[in-house]
Amino acid sequence: MGNSFICPQCGRPLAGVSLHFSPTHWLCAECSGEPEDASRSRLNDRVRFDFPDAGYESDQADARKYLHKGRIYRVANVDVYDDITKLTLFGNKDVQFNSVLFKRLQ
Ligand SMILES: [Zn+2]
Secondary structure: OOOOOOOOOOOEEOOOOOEOOOOOOOOOOOHHHOEHHHHHHOOEEEEEEOOOOOOOOOHHHHOOOOOOOOOOEEEEEEOOOOOOEEEEEEEEEEEEEEEEHHOOOO
16 A cells, blocks of 8 residues: 655655545645644654644543653554544554654654
8 A cells, every 4th residue: 555655746755655535645744844743754754652632532542552652653654544644653563543642753
């Protein structure tokens, strides 16, 4: 699924990103103007679990169970839906986390 999209603005490969909506148009973190938005992550980007109170209660419960606030994780997969982006992290590959829980590090 991943690796087949590029940023339509700069042409950068959106490695690890799967888009689950149409049209399949998605800007990279740099072109989006919001480089710290974890929903713009790509494969191997670093994100920090900074916002444990963000998202839905179920998102927060998963995060509390598997992650530690302030710790840095590396992105394995990014699944972008209409209204939510889910991140898969190395070391926790069976769980998808809401991107709003994280800050993308540059
Ligand atoms: Zn771009």
